[in-house]
Amino acid sequence: MSRGWQASQKTVSRVLNDSPLVRPDTRDHVKALMQQMGYAPDPQARGLAFRRSFLIALVYDNPSADYIVNMQHGALDALRDSGFELVVHPCDSQREGYIDGIKRFAQKQKLWGLILIPHVSEDPALADALKEIGCRYVRIASLAIDEPARILLTHDRLAGAEVANYLESLGHRRFGLITGPNCCRCSSERGGGFVEGLARRGISLPPDCIYEGGYSFESGVAEAERLLTRTPRPTAIFACNDEMAAGVYKAALRMGLRIPADLSVAGYDDSPLASQLWPALSTIHLPIHDLGRQAASMLMGNEPPLRTRQPQRPSVTPHLIVRDSCQPPTG
Amino acid sequence: MSRGWQASQKTVSRVLNDSPLVRPDTRDHVKALMQQMGYAPDPQARGLAFRRSFLIALVYDNPSADYIVNMQHGALDALRDSGFELVVHPCDSQREGYIDGIKRFAQKQKLWGLILIPHVSEDPALADALKEIGCRYVRIASLAIDEPARILLTHDRLAGAEVANYLESLGHRRFGLITGPNCCRCSSERGGGFVEGLARRGISLPPDCIYEGGYSFESGVAEAERLLTRTPRPTAIFACNDEMAAGVYKAALRMGLRIPADLSVAGYDDSPLASQLWPALSTIHLPIHDLGRQAASMLMGNEPPLRTRQPQRPSVTPHLIVRDSCQPPTG
DNA sequence: CTGAAAGCGCTTACAG
DNA sequence: CTGAAAGCGCTTACAG
Numbered sequence: 146m147s148r149g150w151q152a153s154q155k156t157v158s159r160v161l162n163d164s165p166l167v168r169p170d171t172r173d174h175v176k177a178l179m180q181q182m183g184y185a186p187d188p189q190a191r192g193l194a195f196r197r198s199f200l201i202a203l204v205y206d207n208p209s210a211d212y213i214v215n216m217q218h219g220a221l222d223a224l225r226d227s228g229f230e231l232v233v234h235p236c237d238s239q240r241e242g243y244i245d246g247i248k249r250f251a252q253k254q255k256l257w258g259l260i261l262i263p264h265v266s267e268d269p270a271l272a273d274a275l276k277e278i279g280c281r282y283v284r285i286a287s288l289a290i291d292e293p294a295r296i297l298l299t300h301d302r303l304a305g306a307e308v309a310n311y312l313e314s315l316g317h318r319r320f321g322l323i324t325g326p327n328c329c330r331c332s333s334e335r336g337g338g339f340v341e342g343l344a345r346r347g348i349s350l351p352p353d354c355i356y357e358g359g360y361s362f363e364s365g366v367a368e369a370e371r372l373l374t375r376t377p378r379p380t381a382i383f384a385c386n387d388e389m390a391a392g393v394y395k396a397a398l399r400m401g402l403r404i405p406a407d408l409s410v411a412g413y414d415d416s417p418l419a420s421q422l423w424p425a426l427s428t429i430h431l432p433i434h435d436l437g438r439q440a441a442s443m444l445m446g447n448e449p450p451l452r453t454r455q456p457q458r459p460s461v462t463p464h465l466i467v468r469d470s471c472q473p474p475t476g
Numbered sequence: 477m478s479r480g481w482q483a484s485q486k487t488v489s490r491v492l493n494d495s496p497l498v499r500p501d502t503r504d505h506v507k508a509l510m511q512q513m514g515y516a517p518d519p520q521a522r523g524l525a526f527r528r529s530f531l532i533a534l535v536y537d538n539p540s541a542d543y544i545v546n547m548q549h550g551a552l553d554a555l556r557d558s559g560f561e562l563v564v565h566p567c568d569s570q571r572e573g574y575i576d577g578i579k580r581f582a583q584k585q586k587l588w589g590l591i592l593i594p595h596v597s598e599d600p601a602l603a604d605a606l607k608e609i610g611c612r613y614v615r616i617a618s619l620a621i622d623e624p625a626r627i628l629l630t631h632d633r634l635a636g637a638e639v640a641n642y643l644e645s646l647g648h649r650r651f652g653l654i655t656g657p658n659c660c661r662c663s664s665e666r667g668g669g670f671v672e673g674l675a676r677r678g679i680s681l682p683p684d685c686i687y688e689g690g691y692s693f694e695s696g697v698a699e700a701e702r703l704l705t706r707t708p709r710p711t712a713i714f715a716c717n718d719e720m721a722a723g724v725y726k727a728a729l730r731m732g733l734r735i736p737a738d739l740s741v742a743g744y745d746d747s748p749l750a751s752q753l754w755p756a757l758s759t760i761h762l763p764i765h766d767l768g769r770q771a772a773s774m775l776m777g778n779e780p781p782l783r784t785r786q787p788q789r790p791s792v793t794p795h796l797i798v799r800d801s802c803q804p805p806t807g
Numbered sequence: 808c809t810g811a812a813a814g815c816g817c818t819t820a821c822a823g
Numbered sequence: 824c825t826g827a828a829a830g831c832g833c834t835t836a837c838a839g
Contacts, residue, residue, distance in 0.1 A: 155834090156808090158833070159808095168808060168809095171808085185583075187524070187584075187831085187832050189520045189524045190815090193816065193817085193834085194815055195834065200561070200563075210544070213545050214544050214545060217564055218566060221564070230531070230585065231564055233552070233563075233564055235548075235552065362752045395754040417541070417693070421693045421722055421726070423725070423726040486826060487824090489819095490825085497824060498825085502825090521815070521831090522818075523831090524815090524816080524818085524831045524832065524833085525818035525819075525830080525831055526817085526831085
């Protein structure tokens with residue numbers, strides 16, 4: 146109050162970084178002053194001195210626009226007012242040397258951390274490379290392929306089983322399964338969970354009722370056409386993402402089959418597409434926004450440079466959204 | 477070659493910034509050395525000295541995931557290997573004070589530039605605020621609402637007329653038009669172009685055949701239901717974006733109408749959705765990827781800090797993609 | 808609990 | 824065409 150308030154640059158810096166070495170009233174006064182003057186620390190100068198930027202990167206090779214945008218918005222939600230910014234970094238995990246590209250990017254920008262989303266998140270070599278250069282990351286994945294602090298689980302296996310339970314309980318006995326690419330862990334988890342779920346209910350899904358798609362609309366059409374020309378025809382199809390499920394719709398329509406009267410269809414992701422199809426698609430809701438938010442929180446968790454939110458206990462649970470694309474089999 | 481090559485820090489800096497004040501062979505030698513040592517300048521230090529960061533922000537309040545991701549990838553395409561990074565910054569242009577938020581963001585990060593996409597790009601107050609703080613930007617918009625160097629035109633009016641010409645040439649005479657929100661310039665351009673196009677062919681579209689949607693799937697359903705219960709029923713509907721066109725599909729299906737036999741439908745954007753609908757949607761292709769690339773190029777254009785591509789003459793032309801959703805009217 | 812010094816890796820003037 | 828000085832706005836040791 147009455148003392149000569151000309152707190153040094155250093156004291157201000159301490160307040161900024163939440164150092165305990167500042168008297169509470171000094172801290173409050175400085176904060177009030179900063180607020181009043183509209184002072185915002187320069188991220189570049191801070192970063193230069195910290196030898197680390199306040200940039201968090203979103204790295205992905207996933208083609209689904211809805212997934213990406215949802216994830217971005219979730220992450221931004223956590224980053225809001227934290228002093229961090231989000232940079233986007235798509236990559237092609239098929240290209241030789243893509244890991245070096247990400248490594249250089251991380252080193253050059255002195256990234257605070259990276260959020261890795263499927264399918265690159267499943268590449269052990271990428272994670273190792275990042276660990277090697279001492280760069281933190283969070284992987285979003287369906288299996289516990291890393292230590293808990295570096296991973297966010299999506300529990301795809303459980304959800305796959307939930308679809309199996311639902312369709313079996315409706316009375317279906319002849320199923321078709323369209324998986325994603327076999328190289329994707331999430332695909333084998335989703336499909337594997339489905340197969341296991343059926344098995345637990347005494348139904349074994351023959352391997353020739355399982356087709357490998359590419360997570361794309363077109364692949365959904367193609368595999369559905371193969372499935373639907375089988376005799377006897379399956380009465381229910383589980384497609385491992387919504388885009389392929391939309392492909393199943395197209396194939397069924399073209400063959401004159403009605404959904405759900407002649408064919409029940411279930412998807413995965415609960416993308417906007419799911420509720421835009423007609424009839425609306427029953428699908429597994431993946432809380433992608435939450436995933437993004439939690440991943441960003443985990444990254445900021447330790448050593449918060451400015452006031453950041455409390456990191457929450459990371460966990461997300463997918464669950465089935467029942468809409469209008471499934472019903473008991475007829476005939 | 478034989479001289480004591482210990483070019484000063486400063487010389488290296490000059491090479492980095494493409495200064496003309498370096499002898500060509502010195503430049504080449506330094507470049508080779510940098511390449512060899514894998515040296516990459518520190519963006520934070522450079523930015524601090526420049527009083528400006530190498531961050532380009534993508535600012536939007538557009539809900540379409542496809543649009544956003546496409547734009548991002550276009551911009552990243554131009555930014556690749558340029559030393560710039562892309563930060564994403566969604567905003568809510570309906571909220572009081574959103575402009576201040578963007579202003580603070582731009583000032584704090586000392587943004588190199590911003591790409592403004594519809595509909596925020598149409599807000600004159602935002603542009604003014606940015607100009608005021610001396611921050612460069614490129615607006616993507618359907619009308620010449622700014623000086624050429626700060627805008628990228630999408631020519632929606634022309635494309636709207638193209639749809640009119642196409643449908644009229646198929647023989648349609650009774651039309652329905654579902655526009656976007658009237659507050660969006662692109663919506664009135666698209667719709668206005670359509671109406672004008674019909675007028676030039678001697679058809680006047682009565683105002684009660686024009687419904688205002690919200691660019692969303694649901695609004696497409698709702699407005700289509702209103703249009704399709706009119707008597708006589710329109711034989712062709714132009715929806716001002718693909719999402720609403722998908723809504724028209726749903727409404728038509730529910731009413732037992734076949735597309736295109738009973739109803740022709742045209743959309744706008746050529747989003748992935750368009751080719752995933754069945755029948756595939758005829759729509760205006762908007763080269764969003766190109767828009768993103770060109771916007772980023774324009775921003776980097778002057779004073780390139782590292783080697784950047786030549787800025788191209790900015791221009792994009794939308795055009796109609798004919799697929800399977802339109803045919804001559806029957807009966 | 809607080810301050811004066813040195814440095815993060817670049818750049819812009821300013822001399823030669 | 825090239826170099827030595829000072830500074831961008833913060834921080835980390837190091838003293839008190």
